[in-house]
């Protein structure tokens with residue numbers, strides 16, 4: 001069966017507060033250019049304990065259903081990719097199903113492998129539809145996370161939070177997946193992890209960058225082989241990666257996407273030449289790679305630069321940025337996607353932008369979403385970071401959003417705005 005499968009609709013939820021990275025740099029006695037030019041960010045979302053992964057996921061799904069006028073009875077599967085769930089047993093997906101009153105005849109569960117969890121969910125949902133097991137129904141995939149590191153740690157400027165909800169169906173108005181054309185790479189490494197009970201992740205940041213790049217090289221090699229065989233890219237003057245109109249990478253911080261793209265090109269050039277580049281060839285490549293990055297990758301970073309790391313959601317915020325800013329000109333064009341989860345598991349895949357993606361993504365109201373946030377001072381940011389996770393401030397949720405309000409009799413309670 002040659003079934004079309006992909007993303008029909010997309011919505012985003014973010015915390016109400018954000019911090020300017022310049023303010024953070026000044027407070028920490030760091031040159032602001034390190035966080036802006038060096039790490040590539042401008043702002044990062046700051047979640048208070050009421051804005052946990054469940055609240056963000058439920059808010060994103062509420063927005064998805066309302067903005068795109070989706071009948072909940074169309075949905076037969078709800079999978080949440082997250083690495084910052086709220087319970088060792090009960091799934092975030094279960095809370096979301098209950099909070100939104102979604103149908104009972106539904107498969108609900110969470111997927112976890114650090115930032116790869118959202119892609120694992122997307123692949124499970126699209127395989128379910130492609131296999132013909134969905135019987136005309138659609139799936140909701142949610143990527144929801146709070147990226148949190150300690151105050152005054154190296155990871156502090158690379159925090160963020162948010163949720164991306166995707167409607168996955170056989171009407172991929174936004175993005176049709178190239179089914180079965182993907183490359184995977186996984187290995188057991190300790191680059192980033194979060195032991196049970198700890199609120200902050202343990203991260204060996206520089207090692208993690210190396211693990212990411214190694215995984216990218218191997219996953220892309222697998223993708224490229226299949227993409228050449230299936231002739232969605234060809235052997236030509238242009239590198240196969242240059243035949244992808246854009247490439248969205250997982251972005252723990254924006255600069256990572258640049259490192260990734262340079263590395264991917266280097267792997268391709270080495271594979272083509274069968275040797276390392278000479279100094280002269282490297283100089284020419286540095287120039288070509290800088291141009292390629294600006295064209296192929298920079299447009300994917302608009303939201304990440306304003307929201308920061310969203311772990312599982314990061315890659316899909318990249319896709320949203322692209323469709324939001326260039327959706328009309330990219331209709332029918334192929335986009336490469338690289339998902340990386342520390343620990344690690346990774347996948348390179350691709351898809352094609354829908355003919356009306358630009359009109360469809362407008363329903364996500366991404367500019368309004370960013371404009372509705374509130375910039376906080378360093379003092380307020382530190383107060384929020386020090387709040388007890390189990391006793392959130394009792395604030396009234398905004399219309400259309402959800403908040404965690406506390407625990408009664410071991411049960412987490414949420415309210416809708």
Ligand code: COA
Pocket residue numbers: 031033034035037038039154155156157158191192203204205206208212252253255309340342
């Ligand atoms: N102006 C411009 N750039 C500057 C600068 C300045 N004044 N000072 C430093 N920089 C640049 C550095 O050259 C470096 O860029 P490069 O990597 O291209 O060389 C960048 O800023 C970061 O500096 P660095 O010294 O490496 O920062 P750091 O040691 O404080 O840590 C991370 C950076 C990313 C390793 C750290 O923030 C981290 O661990 N974050 C978490 C990452 C994560 O989540 N990983 C897991 C999932 S993949």
